[in-house]
Amino acid sequence: MSDLQKSLSHARTHQAEYLEQYKELLAFPTIGADPAYREDIVRAAGWIAADMQRIGLTNCQVLPSEGNPLVYGEWLEAGSDQPTVLVYAHYDVQPVDPLDLWVSPPFEPTIREGNLYARGSIDDKSGVHVNLKAVESMLAATGRLPVNMKFLFEGEEESGSPNMAPWLEAHKDLLQADILIVSDGSNDNETPLIMVSARGIVSAEVRLHGPVKDLHSGSYGGVVHNPAHLAARIIAAFHDENGRIRIPGFYDNIRPLTDTELAQMKAVDDWTMTTALRETGLTHFWGPAEIPFQVRQTAQPTCEVNGMKSGYQGEGEKTIIPAEASFKVTMRTVADQDPDDLAEKFTRFVHSFDCPTIKIDCQINSAKWPFQGLTEGPVLEALQKAYETTYGRRGLLIRAGGSVPIIGDLSRILGMPLTSLSCGNGDNGHSPNEFIRIKYYHLGIETVIHFLYNLAGNALQQL
Numbered sequence: 347m348s349d350l351q352k353s354l355s356h357a358r359t360h361q362a363e364y365l366e367q368y369k370e371l372l373a374f375p376t377i378g379a380d381p382a383y384r385e386d387i388v389r390a391a392g393w394i395a396a397d398m399q400r401i402g403l404t405n406c407q408v409l410p411s412e413g414n415p416l417v418y419g420e421w422l423e424a425g426s427d428q429p430t431v432l433v434y435a436h437y438d439v440q441p442v443d444p445l446d447l448w449v450s451p452p453f454e455p456t457i458r459e460g461n462l463y464a465r466g467s468i469d470d471k472s473g474v475h476v477n478l479k480a481v482e483s484m485l486a487a488t489g490r491l492p493v494n495m496k497f498l499f500e501g502e503e504e505s506g507s508p509n510m511a512p513w514l515e516a517h518k519d520l521l522q523a524d525i526l527i528v529s530d531g532s533n534d535n536e537t538p539l540i541m542v543s544a545r546g547i548v549s550a551e552v553r554l555h556g557p558v559k560d561l562h563s564g565s566y567g568g569v570v571h572n573p574a575h576l577a578a579r580i581i582a583a584f585h586d587e588n589g590r591i592r593i594p595g596f597y598d599n600i601r602p603l604t605d606t607e608l609a610q611m612k613a614v615d616d617w618t619m620t621t622a623l624r625e626t627g628l629t630h631f632w633g634p635a636e637i638p639f640q641v642r643q644t645a646q647p648t649c650e651v652n653g654m655k656s657g658y659q660g661e662g663e664k665t666i667i668p669a670e671a672s673f674k675v676t677m678r679t680v681a682d683q684d685p686d687d688l689a690e691k692f693t694r695f696v697h698s699f700d701c702p703t704i705k706i707d708c709q710i711n712s713a714k715w716p717f718q719g720l721t722e723g724p725v726l727e728a729l730q731k732a733y734e735t736t737y738g739r740r741g742l743l744i745r746a747g748g749s750v751p752i753i754g755d756l757s758r759i760l761g762m763p764l765t766s767l768s769c770g771n772g773d774n775g776h777s778p779n780e781f782i783r784i785k786y787y788h789l790g791i792e793t794v795i796h797f798l799y800n801l802a803g804n805a806l807q808q809l
């Protein structure tokens with residue numbers, strides 16, 4: 347029997363045992379955002395590290411951070427001619443309220459109709475446990491792994507990973523690898539989903555201060571500069587009539603799409619546009635029509651006003667010149683745009699409207715990096731082949747228009763190619779009655795096993 351077959355067979359004969367262990371992990375109330383659960387977080391981290399030690403990983407440790415601890419472990423005996431794979435997942439979970447909507451308590455894992463219900467069952471303790479049980483099966487059945495592996499499990503992802511960037515900087519050497527696998531999120535029922543990119547985000551608030559108080563529009567109209575008018579001028583200047591952003595340098599440093607990427611996006615253009623028409627209730631879309639819809643939606647930067655405030659909003663009329671106006675903006679960035687650079691360009695553009703009559707304040711609230719994963723090549727192919735074997739179909743490459751800042755930080759700071767591998771299949775990730783489909787929990791373990799053996803066939807220089 348081949349090592350692959352031995353590993354798969356081990357995973358199959360230990361299904362019941364693995365599921366019992368998974369329930370143990372799910373029972374820890376690891377709500378990362380709530381300090382009341384700090385002790386449970388620490389206990390869960392210890393539980394994971396102990397399990398890693400037991401299954402034969404080395405250098406297993408609970409590593410402190412400014413916030414919740416991280417768990418690390420490795421196995422580096424596959425030889426220097428084999429790639430080193432770093433797996434990232436998170437063991438913290440979302441809060442559970444409203445509690446009364448849960449059919450069974452969130453931290454008492456319960457099986458109903460082939461699903462395992464518990465907070466964290468799909469997001470993202472599956473990413474932790476499925477990967478560990480895959481390597482447990484391989485180590486127990488064959489005594490080795492086909493590639494070198496490192497594992498990093500975070501405890502603050504659901505709180506926006508506030509301490510991760512400096513922590514990653516400080517642990518760069520420990521985490522050095524050839525490829526990063528992000529194990530978070532869920533596959534669609536029958537279809538594996540591979541997230542290949544997400545945009546970064548810069549958020550800003552602009553405040554315009556005019557007179558010290560609202561003024562009589564009869565007495566002062568025509569001589570006092572109205573902050574609402576200037577706000578409107580600034581906002582109107584963000585785009586040309588065709589929807590192209592006019593902030594100088596806004597499109598600098600965008601990594602050009604490869605022919606393959608462009609073809610992948612064009613292939614889903616009709617489908618995404620039809621879906622978007624249905625969801626928005628619109629009949630027409632906006633923006634540069636020469637750029638494919640899916641490219642505009644996921645691979646181009648944006649500048650959107652999210653809210654505007656000024657003057658009188660009540661019933662009837664009120665004859666004033668408002669003292670102030672303000673608006674909020676978010677910009678989405680794409681690889682390889684530096685969000686701090688874009689923030690600076692935005693600020694400079696807003697201040698190009700500086701005048702003696704109104705004082706402009708421009709405040710940047712956050713600036714987060716985009717990420718771009720692999721869209722072709724041997725690593726992605728190793729994963730696609732694994733999905734073909736286990737799911738019976740290749741994964742769908744998904745580009746997120748939104749942002750996943752932690753992956754942006756991981757890929758930027760660690761500087762390695764990455765792909766996502768969702769280990770489970772379930773739903774209600776941030777809602778009551780979160781669950782994982784048990785069939786796909788086990789299939790996830792087999793997918794990881796196949797993937798790692800497929801990867802081993804690839805020479806390092808191909809990565």
Ligand SMILES: [Zn+2]
Nearest residue numbers: 469470530531
């Ligand atoms: Zn998650």
